[in-house]
Amino acid sequence: MNEKISKSSAYGWLLQRITGIFLAFFLILHFQVLHFTKEWKLDFSVVTQRMNSTGWVIFYCIFVPAGLFHAFNGAWQVIHDYRPKAGTQSAVKTLLWILGIAISVWGYYLIITFTKGA
Amino acid sequence: MFESKSGFFGKYAEEVRLNPNVGNWSWLLHRITGVILVIYLFMHFFALSSSTAGANKFNTWISTLQSPLLHVLEIGLAAVVAFHLLNGLRITVADFFFLTKPHKTIFWVAMIIFLIFMVITAVVFLGRAFSH
Numbered sequence: 001m002n003e004k005i006s007k008s009s010a011y012g013w014l015l016q017r018i019t020g021i022f023l024a025f026f027l028i029l030h031f032q033v034l035h036f037t038k039e040w041k042l043d044f045s046v047v048t049q050r051m052n053s054t055g056w057v058i059f060y061c062i063f064v065p066a067g068l069f070h071a072f073n074g075a076w077q078v079i080h081d082y083r084p085k086a087g088t089q090s091a092v093k094t095l096l097w098i099l100g101i102a103i104s105v106w107g108y109y110l111i112i113t114f115t116k117g118a
Numbered sequence: 119m120f121e122s123k124s125g126f127f128g129k130y131a132e133e134v135r136l137n138p139n140v141g142n143w144s145w146l147l148h149r150i151t152g153v154i155l156v157i158y159l160f161m162h163f164f165a166l167s168s169s170t171a172g173a174n175k176f177n178t179w180i181s182t183l184q185s186p187l188l189h190v191l192e193i194g195l196a197a198v199v200a201f202h203l204l205n206g207l208r209i210t211v212a213d214f215f216f217l218t219k220p221h222k223t224i225f226w227v228a229m230i231i232f233l234i235f236m237v238i239t240a241v242v243f244l245g246r247a248f249s250h
Contacts, residue, residue, distance in 0.1 A: 017210045023239070024203050031199070036242070037190075042180050044173035071156045078149060103163060113169050 009080075012073055019070040026063050051114045059067045064107035140222045142203050151202040157196065196239045197232075204228040225245035 033039055039046050050056050079092055127249050131150070134142045168179040212221045 017213060019209055020206045024207055027199060027203060031196070035196075040246070042184070044169065044176045044180075047169075063161075067159065071159050074152045075156055080154065104165070107163065110163075110166050110169060 002081060007118060012076070016073050016077070019066045019073075021072055022062070022066050026056070026059070026066070029059075048116075051111070059113060060111050061108070064111070065104045068100045068104050068107070073094045074114050140225050144208075144225055147201060148205050148209075151198045154198050155202060158198075186247040189243050193236075193240050193243045196243070197236055200232050200235050200239075204232050 033050075034042065038052070051060075076093065076096055080089070085093065130146055136147055165179055165183065167177040205225070205228060207222045208221065211224060212218050217224065
């Protein structure tokens with residue numbers, strides 16, 4: 001056995017499944033509300049009305065980072081299958097973390113925008 | 119047909135060619151739909167970002183996106199999401215509940231749910247596309 005096998009890929013595997021289960025439920029709800037209710041005729045006021053509810057704000061506050069983690073962790077798995085060099089691996093990992101966190105922060109800013117209204 | 123064992127797609131093609139069963143096909147489709155969804159996520163965030171420029175700007179964007187063509191394309195998006203979601207649940211169920219043996223059966227159950235969902239979605243979305 002290689003003593004140096006990283007534990008982080010096992011966490012990656014586990015977190016991909018946990019976020020995946022959350023996202024499955026979140027996406028079904030997201031899709032149902034936005035495409036199978038009167039909200040399909042979307043405009044700004046429809047969104048701000050929905051964002052008046054604390055429940056929806058909490059929903060999006062989990063949805064955004066969970067979705068981004070799942071997306072970037074998945075992207076990492078694809079990249080990792082090509083067995084890049086160790087240096088490239090850490091550079092790509094760092095880049096994906098920075099991108100993920102930056103877009104999460106931007107997502108929270110958008111949530112605030114919709115909560116405040118026009 | 120797929121001679122190359124390396125290269126961006128060659129690796130995948132070889133994998134599926136050597137072992138062309140449900141597990142490998144679904145793995146390839148899971149990967150392709152996953153990459154499409156990452157790209158879509160960027161577009162989704164970009165479109166929503168118009169809200170920071172005010173309600174009018176956001177509404178202009180949304181009304182552009184509510185075109186007949188986009189309603190038809192949304193059917194494709196629904197298919198990509200539904201496949202990734204259902205196949206992902208199948209993988210998770212197989213991993214967590216030691217159901218790797220009946221994974222092929224679970225796959226076909228997932229595909230039946232996929233087909234029912236797609237028929238409903240296609241009927242509703244096509245109705246919207248042609249009601250413009």
